[in-house]
Amino acid sequence: MERRYDVLIVGGGVVGCAIARELSRYRVRTALLDRERDVGLGTSCRNSGVLHSGINYTPGTLRARLAVEGNRRMHALCRDLRVKCRTIGKLTVAQDEEDTATLARLLEQGTANGVPGLRILWPEEMRRLQPGVEGIRALHSPSSGIVSPYALTVALAENAVTNGVHVHLGQEVLEIRPRLPEDGGGFVVRTAAGDRFIALVVVNAAGVFADRVAALAGIPGFRIYPCRGEYYVLDKRFDGVLRTLVYPAPRPRNPGLGIHLTPTVDGNILIGPSAEYVEDPGDLACTAAILRKLQEKGRGLLPDLAGADFIRSFAGIRAKQSPPEEGGTRDYIIEDRKDVKGFINLVGIESPGLTASPAIAVMVAEMVGHHLPLEEKKTFVSCREGRREFFCELSTEEKAALVAEDPEYGEVVCRCEGITRREVLDALANPLGARTLVSLKYRARVTMGRCQGGFCLPRIVRILRDEFGYAPEDYLLRGGSSPLFVGRVREDAEIRTPVPAEGVRP
Known part of the structure; x- marks a missing residue:
């Protein structure tokens, strides 16, 4: 099948989705391609969810400017998109005199970058902000915060779709070929699904695969070194x-900012990330040695941690331009290529890519404007429908009102997280049509609690069967190569609903 657009974005991470949402303000036909069955299934769902202030980046670099600007834009964006976002500040802690010199350098460059409210604190001041913290000094950056990275990515994509962007999932790009001027210019993009896309402008926002996408467009010389964080x-x-x-x-x-504890907007704490270069950008393994190290670090900071408190492990990949022997980080590459007209190239967008994403989107939209007229839509819808809070986070009165209006709110599907049947159904009815278990997880938080799906998974299976007609082979974890079931134990087997006690809904 052939489809034609003005702009084609390759990559459905937080940066690609932010670009799609920004371009949806304008009268340009825009589409986004992603190789997965949903947006945000790469680095964008596998990070700490931290909004960085901008202290860690060299003044004058793109990373510094975009981090500060993205931080400034993020709260209004999350308010419009109904995404949880909290400003809680950050302490960067020194343990010795070498670290103290590092804090002085971070203070100087953070001030040069325009980061507000920076102060060096003594131990007593540190502990007033965070009881129990140990160190001889700390740099306090009050504009740092936390956000749900997967909720933000999904919200950006869904709002873009509301405003007319087309999202094509399961579309791994195999070929990018420039078209001759006499044929109208632009590019032909062919995917593994057998589809053919024609666009005047192509934006490479492919994250850990950005070097490969650039090479497909005839731009050699880039290399991404995958760096895994557990x-x-x-x-x-x-x-x-x-x-x-x-x-x-x-x-x-150090290729990262070190192992630390990070609170999340949903109440869990993350320990990590580690930093280890790997060969395969798809290598998301969690390793016994690193997990032991993370457990030791966690117990050092939270002495009463029990084994049962570690409910899950995961890993993400940084898209680093710096090889292992160099370490550290390099500046972002965001370029409107002159040698390949209409190709906008983003390479090495590692941390703080989440923080910088709103500012990157504005920058890329300006580049698109060099190739196409950008006329703003009067019909642009900036706000996303729905609530930011989950049902379990509402007051007793609000819960009662919702149950009276819709009894589906009265059935709890995920007991650990308190997620209701209505919330599951709403997540399954998402504008992108994504219905894998991971897609449901990142929209409704099912399977994310202490039992990791032990209670809710059979109920989700039943909903997908009864409401959407799923057969055993239709249930996928995240894509076509990850089936949950291979068939039935017995041909006449049924998924039975337990009979509840009188007056109790299952």
Whole structure:
């Protein structure tokens, strides 16, 4: 099948979706392609969810400017999109005199970058912000915060679709070929699904695969070095223990900012990330040695951590331009290629890519404007429908009113997270048509609690069967190569609904 657009975005991470949403303001036919069955299934769902202030980046670099500008834009964006976002500040802690010199450098460059409210704190001041923190000094950056990275990515994509952007999932790009001027210019993009896309402008926002996409367009010389970071997720028993972000002072040549504890907007705490270069950008393995290290780090900071408090582990990949022997980080590459007209190339968008995404989107839209007229729509809808809070986070009165209006709110599907049948159905009816288990997880938080799906998965299976007619082979974890079932144990087997006690809904 052939489809024609003005702009084609390759990559459905938070940056690609932010670009799609920004371009949806204008009268340009825009589409987004992603190789997965949903947006945000790469680095954008596998990170700490931190909104960085901009202290860690060299003044004058794109990373510095876009981090500060993205931080400034993020709260209004999350308000419009109904995404949880909290400003909680950050302590970057020094343990020795070498670290103290690092704090002085971070203060100087953060001030040069325009980061507001920076101060060096003594131990007593540090502990007033975060009881129990140990160190001899700390740099406080009050504009740092936290956001749900997967909720933001999904919200950006869904709002873009509301405003006319087409999202094509399961479309791995195999070929990008420039068209001759006499044929209208632009590009022909062919995908593994057998589809053919024609666009005047192509935006490469492919993250860890950005070097490969650039090469497909005839632009050699880029290389991404995948760097894996592993995490542990802690049970919500520790919700509220961390009042602010606490990071160690960064060390030279370290490919990340060090292992730390990070509170999330949904009440869990993350331990991580580690930093280890790997060959395969799809290598999301969690390793025994690193997980032991994370457990030791966690117990050092939270001494009463029990084994049952570590409810899940996961890993994400940084799209690093710097090879292992160099370490550290390089500046972002965001370029409107002169040698390949109409190709906008984004390479090496690692942390703080989440924070910078709204500012990157504005920058890329300006580049698109060099190739196409950007006329603003009067019909642009900036706000996304729905609530930011989950049903379980509402007041008793609000819950009662919703149940009276829609009894589907009265049935709890996910007991750990308190997610109702109505919330599951709403998540399944998403504008992108994504219905894998991971897609449902990132929209409704089912399977994310202490039991990791032990209670809710059979109920989700039943909903998909009864409401959408799923057969065993239709259930997917995240894509076509990850089936949940291969068939029935017995041909006459049925998924039975337990009979509840009188007056109790299952």
